[in-house]
Amino acid sequence: xxxxxxxxxxxxxxxxxxxxxxxxxxxxxxxxxxxxxxxxxxxxxxxxxxxxxxxxxxxxxxxxxxxxxxxxxxxxxxxxxxxxxxxxxxxxxxxxxxxxxxxxxxxxxxxxxxxxxxxxxxxxxxxxxxxxxxxxxxxxxxxxxxxxxxxxxxxxxxxxxxxxxxxxxxxxxxxxxxxxxxxxxxxxxxxxxxxxxxxxxxxxxxxxxxxxxxxxxxxxxxxxxxxxxxxxxxxx
Amino acid sequence: xxxxxxxxxxxxxxxxxxxxxxxxxxxxxxxxxxxxxxxxxxxxxxxxxxxxxxxxxxxxxxxxxxxxxxxxxxxxxxxxxxxxxxxxxxxxxxxxxxxxxxxxxxxxxxxxxxxxxxxxxxxxxxxxxxxxxxxxxxxxxxxxxxxxxxxxxxxxxxxxxxxxxxxxxxxxxxxxxxxxxxxxxxxxxxxxxxxxxxxxxxxxxxxxxxxxxxxxxxxxxxxxxxxxxxxxxxxxxxxxxxxxxxxxxxxxxxxxxxxxxxxxxxxxxxxxxxxxxxxxxxxxxxxxxxxxxxxxxxxxx
Numbered sequence: 209x210x211x212x213x214x215x216x217x218x219x220x221x222x223x224x225x226x227x228x229x230x231x232x233x234x235x236x237x238x239x240x241x242x243x244x245x246x247x248x249x250x251x252x253x254x255x256x257x258x259x260x261x262x263x264x265x266x267x268x269x270x271x272x273x274x275x276x277x278x279x280x281x282x283x284x285x286x287x288x289x290x291x292x293x294x295x296x297x298x299x300x301x302x303x304x305x306x307x308x309x310x311x312x313x314x315x316x317x318x319x320x321x322x323x324x325x326x327x328x329x330x331x332x333x334x335x336x337x338x339x340x341x342x343x344x345x346x347x348x349x350x351x352x353x354x355x356x357x358x359x360x361x362x363x364x365x366x367x368x369x370x371x372x373x374x375x376x377x378x379x380x381x382x383x384x385x386x387x388x389x390x391x392x393x394x395x396x397x398x399x400x401x402x403x404x405x406x407x408x409x410x411x412x413x414x415x416x417x418x419x420x421x422x423x424x425x426x427x428x429x430x431x432x433x434x435x436x437x438x439x440x441x442x443x444x
Numbered sequence: 445x446x447x448x449x450x451x452x453x454x455x456x457x458x459x460x461x462x463x464x465x466x467x468x469x470x471x472x473x474x475x476x477x478x479x480x481x482x483x484x485x486x487x488x489x490x491x492x493x494x495x496x497x498x499x500x501x502x503x504x505x506x507x508x509x510x511x512x513x514x515x516x517x518x519x520x521x522x523x524x525x526x527x528x529x530x531x532x533x534x535x536x537x538x539x540x541x542x543x544x545x546x547x548x549x550x551x552x553x554x555x556x557x558x559x560x561x562x563x564x565x566x567x568x569x570x571x572x573x574x575x576x577x578x579x580x581x582x583x584x585x586x587x588x589x590x591x592x593x594x595x596x597x598x599x600x601x602x603x604x605x606x607x608x609x610x611x612x613x614x615x616x617x618x619x620x621x622x623x624x625x626x627x628x629x630x631x632x633x634x635x636x637x638x639x640x641x642x643x644x645x646x647x648x649x650x651x652x653x654x655x656x657x658x659x660x661x662x663x664x665x666x667x668x669x670x671x672x673x674x675x676x677x678x679x680x681x682x683x684x685x686x687x688x689x690x691x692x693x694x695x696x697x698x699x700x701x702x703x704x705x706x707x708x709x710x711x712x713x714x715x716x717x718x719x720x721x722x723x724x725x726x727x728x729x730x731x732x733x734x735x736x737x738x739x740x741x742x743x744x745x
Contacts (some may be wrong), residue, residue, distance in 0.1 A: 211516055214546040221543045222532065283532050291530045294497050295586075297519040298548035441528075442498050443460075 211298040215306025216313070218293055219285055230318055233277055234325070237269040241341045255338030264340035274318070275366040282311065282370020284397045285433065290378055291443045304435040305369060313361035319356045322347065326355055354416070361423035368430035375437035382439070420421075447506075448473040448594050448626035449494055454503035456489050456650075463489040465650035467504070471628055476620070476640050477524040478658070480722070481647035482695035482730040487630040488527065488645070491596045494628065495524035499624040500549040507594055520549055523592035531571045538567060540582060548590035555619060556589035576603030584612055588619060598631040601636075609633075612638065634723040644722065648729045662719045665728055666702050669695035669716030678709050678717070685728030697728040 220226055243256075245264060253260050285307055293303045326342040328352055329432030334340055346356030405408060449471040456464040464486045471477045480486050492498040493505045496512030496519050509608065510518045520642040531540070537560065545551035563581035567572075571582065580602045587595050601609050617640070619625070631637050634644055644661050646654035665685060668675050672694035682698035688694075697720050700706070720728065 211519070211547065214543075217533075217546045218543050221539050223533065225534070248574045288530055291526075292496075292532055292535075295525055295529060296544065297516075297522065298547065299514045299516050299519060301514060302516065336465075443492075 210324070211293075211296075211302040212306040212309065214296070215293060215298050215303050216310045218289065218296070218298075219307065219310035220313075226314060227317065229277065230274065230314075231321065233273050233407075234270070234321070237273050238341050241267055241269055242339055245339050261340065262337065265344045265349065266336075266343050267340065268346055270322075270342070270344075272371050274361065278314075278363055278366035279370035281314070282367035283374040285310070285367070286371045286374035286438070287377060290375075290438060294443055300434070300438045300441075304431065304438055305436070308431050310367070311364055311367040311371070314359045314367065319359040322359050323352050323355055326350060326352065357420060361420055361427070365423045365426050365430075368427050368434070372430040372434045372437070375434040378443075379437040379441040415428070446470060446473045448475070449628065450504075450506040451490065451494070452504045452506075452632050454487075454493060454505055456493065456498065457501045461544065462650050464493075464500070467647070467650065467652045469645045469652050469655040470501075471626055471645075474624045475543055475643050476627045476629065477643040478634070478637060478641040478647060478722075479628055479647070480634060480646050480726045481725040482726075484649075485647040485730070486650040487600055487647055489650075491524060491598050491628065491630065492526075494594070495519075495522050497524070497721055520547065521593045522596070523548070523594070524589050524596040525586050525589040525598065527580075527583075529579070531573075531585060535571045535583065536568065537565055537571070537655060540571070540586065544586055544590065548592065550591035550593075550623075552589050552591055555591070555615065556585050558709065559611070559615060562615075563608055577605065577608065578603075580604050581608065584652045588612075588615055591619070591623050592625065594626050594704070596626075597614060597627065597631075599630055599632070601631060601633055609636070616640070618633060634726055635721070639721050646726055648731055653729045654725065658722070661722060661725060663701035664699065665697050665720035665725050666700055666717055667695060667697050667720045667724060668710065668715055668717050669693070670713070674713040674715045678706070678715055686724075686731040697724050 234244065236443075244267075247305070248260070248263065249255060253263070289307075290303060294300075298306070322342060329335060329340075330341050334343065343350045348358055373385045373388060376388045378384075380387070447470040451467055451469050454464050455462065456468045467490060467742050480489070481487055489498065489599065493500055494507055496507075496515065499513050508521055512518045512522060541553075541560070543552060543555055544556075545553070559581070563584070565578055565581050565585070569622040571579070574582070581604065584597070584600050587597055587600065591679055598610065604612070613726075616627075629637065629640070633738050641658045642643065644654060644656060645652060646651055646661075656664070668678050670693070671690055672689060675694045675696055679698050682700055684696050684698050687694065693718070700719050702719055706717055
């Protein structure tokens, strides 16, 4: 009997944090975005004007709030759940696979929720008042297939990154995430040093799918590293 | 005889610390085996290895004929809740009761309900806020209701009041009678648990010092008590595990059984001899390296 499906159930066991907390956060972002829009409105900006639309669509609130929560969710999906999963009889391999499957489910759920909200926003002519909450640049400007890809890959990246840091902690204690953080920082710094001279050319040639490929590489790398850490981790 | 658990020359080191040192013992199927020894003797380490939560540095552990580490079919047949078990953030009792059956194919919800009710485990409090006794209660619910063919209890009574312990004994014996399985139970409440065991394994500093049927284990040591010189005389030539002296009286725990020769010497010297209790035996092995009684007698004379 494989313990992949039970591991997915184990993660889904905390339904509120999995399904409702992301909605609470989205609601909070919505309220804050509306409040900010009202401030601009009161200060003379006109809903529907070019400046209003461009300014509203640059709202990065959702990008600031959801990933932070998702990284936390990824951390706890391993840090405190792994010891209990072992107790219940999961293998480390099945736990890693089940955790990735759960992360993909959560990411798909969020992508669908945000897609529905975006469709509603567009269908209601931006909530009948010209408020742009989801029809924004960072979510693909109303392009639903693009939004689905952005939210799915972005969420999965956040969850698996949180997971790999937690797996490093389970395996090596506090030294694990510290060393992993330093190593990642060095890789990013060296990478930046190498590509800085070609930055203008890269910027000119930039394609959105580059980000998608980067996300897939990060997701795969994090998942493999999590498995490598957990495989030899001792729970004490 | 088929063995549910087979530990062969297992050593487990953490850095320079040797938690298990060439340990070997077996637990027959259907047995209730007490795993005894001092704190740090290696009980939790060996249980972790049996449960597939850890691997030996060397040697081999087999459970139901397989190496448990990463062997899914075997892991579904083992139940082991650590004495310091961690639960996912914000877990409450209902989270545990809802998820456990997904992993435990033999889960019995009636047993779980009976224990939850009997232990009065709070339903609304987060598990991380539970008292030591309440945490032990949750571990017992998981261990007994899972009805795993190999069930490991690591200090199941920690913090439990006397009524809860009585409930645990009753349900354990009742459920084992209906659904026999192999139980390995570590505890420091030896006198209270002794009657449960049909077999005992005593660990000291990572080594197996006793692996025997419970009744045979009682024949491994004798307590000799009386006036100190007379006790020393009777104990001469035997391995002394432990000595207690008050004024001119002395009690020593020595290796061996109460045979006719010992009884005759004791009668002549006017001292009492009796088989050591299991608790005395565990305390004796944990007291330190045995000495030979000759030296003590020699020193006095």
